Amino acid sequence: MSSSIQIRAATLRDAKAIAQIHAAAVQAAYKGLVPDEHLKSVPLEKRVAYWREAIEYCEPQVKVAIENDKIVGFVGFDRSRDAKTRPTTGEIWAIYIAPNHWNKGVGAVLWNAAREGLHEEGCTNVTSWVPLRNERALKFHETAGFEREDESAKTAIIGGMKIEEIRFKRSLISTGR
Structure with a gap:
């Protein structure tokens, strides 16, 4: 199915669709793990404002996945925000x-777009923080070749809830081909 997915840089007009996908994916991924009131605690307008600013200032760079003229996913990537990297x-x-x-290949297409973008920026490694309770995200990163950095575990506050996260890391340098 991923062959019908197109990737392009996000535009300011995409901010609302990105915010809606962000909210829907978070609510679906954490249903039953986090109380519903916490899942819905970030107003859509606040998410739209965040993504408009990210797109306008390219912090992070944002790419969208499109199928049949509809945005179905997005990825934001840039230099690591972690201190001392x-x-x-x-x-x-x-x-x-x-x-x-x-489970239709959209994540893999977005990951490839981010990998290419980071490589063009001169990055040789990439990290990603993943909530430990998000089994789907953990599996996705492992399938994409990321490895857990067990010593990196930290607690983040998301929607007023404490969420344990772990950093995943992988090389962007291709090994032969």
């Missing part, structure tokens, strides 16, 4: 797919 370390800041497009 090399300037050649990139980070996947966010990668979300509309729940009705899960």
Whole structure:
């Protein structure tokens, strides 16, 4: 199915669709793990404002996945935000797919777009912070060749809830081909 997916840089007009996918994916991924009131605690307008600013200032760079003229997922990536990381370390800041497009290859296409973008920026490694309770995200990163950095575990506050996260890392340098 991923062959019908197109990738392009996000535009300001995409901010609302990105925010809606972000909200829907978070709510679906954490249903039953996090109380519903916490899942819905970020107003859509606040998410739209965040993504408009990210797109306008390219922090992070945002690419969207499109199928049949409709945005079905997005990825935000840039240099790592972690202290004391090399300037050649990139980070996947966010990668979300509309729940009705899960398991259809959209994530892999977005990951490839981010990998190419980070490589063009001179990055040789990439990291991603993944909530430990999000089994789908953990599996996705492992399938994409990321490895857990067990010593990196930390607690983040998301929607007023404490969520344990772990950093995943992988090389962007191709090994033969």
